[in-house]
Amino acid sequence: MNIETKDVLGMWKEYTLTNDLGMSVSVLDYGGIITKIIVPDRNGNRENVVLGYKNYQDYNQNSNYFGALIGRVGGRIQGASFELGNKTYNLAANNGNNHLHGGPEGFHQVIWEVAPFLTEEAVGLSLTHKSMDGEGGYPGNIDVTVTYTLTNENELDLNYLASSDQTSPITLTNHTYFNLSGSLKNTVHEHRVAIDSSKFVELDKELIPTGNLIHVEGTPFDFRDDRLLGDGFNDDTEQNKIAGNGYDHYFILDHISDTQVTVQEPASGRVMTLKTTQPGLVLYTANGLAEDLNLAGGLSRKYLGVCFETQASPASLHHEGFPSVILQAGEKYSEQTVFTFSSK
Template sequence: MRIEKKEIHEKWIEYTLTNDVGMSVSVLDLGGIITKIMVPDRDGNIENVVLGYRNYEDYQANPNYFGAIIGRVAGRIQGASFNLNGETYKLAANDGENHLHGGPRGLHQLVWEASTFESDEEVGLTLSHRSVDLDSGYPGNVEIKVTYTLNNQNQLILDYAAKSDQTTPLTLTNHSYFNLSGNLKNTVHNHQVTIDSSKFVELDSNLIPTGMLLNVSETSFDFRSGRALEEGFNNDFEQNKVAGSGYDHYFIFDNAQEHQANLLDPDSGRVMLVNTNEPGMVMYTSNTMEEGLKLAEGSSRKHLGVCFETQASPASLHHEGFPTVILNAGEDYNKQTIFTFLIED
């Protein structure tokens, strides 16, 4: 196990966590951005399985949120406002009339305080930040810690901890784009996805939840037994078309299977298992990604990666029946997501 530190343009530090069995994860103190995850394929080739920029300067703006911690609230908040305890809070509108991923000055653009730890079995990085009252319009002073742990079972464990002195919305996630083909050799069309979910959130033409939960049965959103992502890319189902020929939807977990989700690339043999105590996740398949961005291993294009954004639902701020994002004053926020990388037998 080891940790390496690299200074980036005298502004940021990139920490690379390496285990004893050939996996490594690189993370910037800027936005907690995961820049690389290096894992072997079935032939032992160790390659990167997340999207990242070729030039580190591009992480400063990072409009695609590559690899970043997202918050205070991940996802879209309708009308860039919400009501809480009789008060109306106005947020920055950075997605048309709506508020997206914590706004233009969200957690993804901050330099976090960093500390590392190491043992015989794991190596890790803890990032800390204090978000002050009315930061981006949200109430409460919130102490946040996000910990990345890599162990010898090729598990990347993300632990999110927070506490606020006022009741406030909070749901944090990581916005890595996974592509298990390795070094962006292919798009994710042939990636097989399984999601333990029988219901997903309906979106309108602005990708805002309508307040309706839809049953996945007999639709391209039924991933309970696994299916290729391209089945949704090429589907005439209205919800696939709304998202730009793909997925950008919140799935509520049934918690009936061993894993909440998994991802398989049949060509490389790489598998990623997802376990979390979050109530659901947004699966986004880079439907609107612009072409020609200079990425570490090539140029960006549509459907080049898939995000598994484990979180609660910001739709709960405007509709009943959705997993709440409200954190009560003084309450401990403790969420965990584990990404386990394996090789298909």
């Protein structure tokens, strides 16, 4: 187990966590961005399985949110406003008429305070940030701690803690794009994915939840038994077409299975499982990814990665029946998501 640190562009630090099995995770203090995750395939070949820029300066304009911590609220807030306690709060409209991923002052663009730690069983980073009352239009002074822990079982544990002195919306997530083929060899068409979910959220043409929940039965959104991601890329289902011929949808998790997500990439043999305390997740298959970004491993292209954004639902600010994003003043926000890597 060890931690390496290097200066980046004279203004950021990158921390690389390595366990005894040779798995490593690299993280910037800027945005808490996961820049690389190196894991072996079935033959022991270690390769990067996430999307990140080749040139670090490109993270300054990280409009795809590669690897970033997202907050205060992950996802889209309809009309860039919400009502709370008989008061209307107006946010930055940075996605058409809507507010996306905390806006331009979101957590993906702050430099976090980082405290590395090392034990016999794990190596990790504790990232802290204080978001001031009114920042981005949100109420309350919020103290946030996100801990990245890498274990000798090839687990990457993301632990989110927060508290606020005012009642305020918060739901934190990480926006890493995974590609288990390694070194961006293929798109994610052939990734087999299972999700412990029987309902997903219907979207309108602006990718805003309509308030309706759709049962997955008989649709390309039924991942209760594993299926190819590519099934939804060329399907005529209206919800796939709205999302740019793919997925950009919130799934309500049933929490029936021991793991909420399993991803398998047959060519490499890599397997990733996801366990989370969160009530749901956004499945995003890089439908809007441009074709000219210079990434570590090659140029970007559509469907080059898949995100599993575990979180509550910002649709709860405008509709009943969705997992709430409201944190009461003085209460603790505590959530966990664990990614485990293996091969077969």
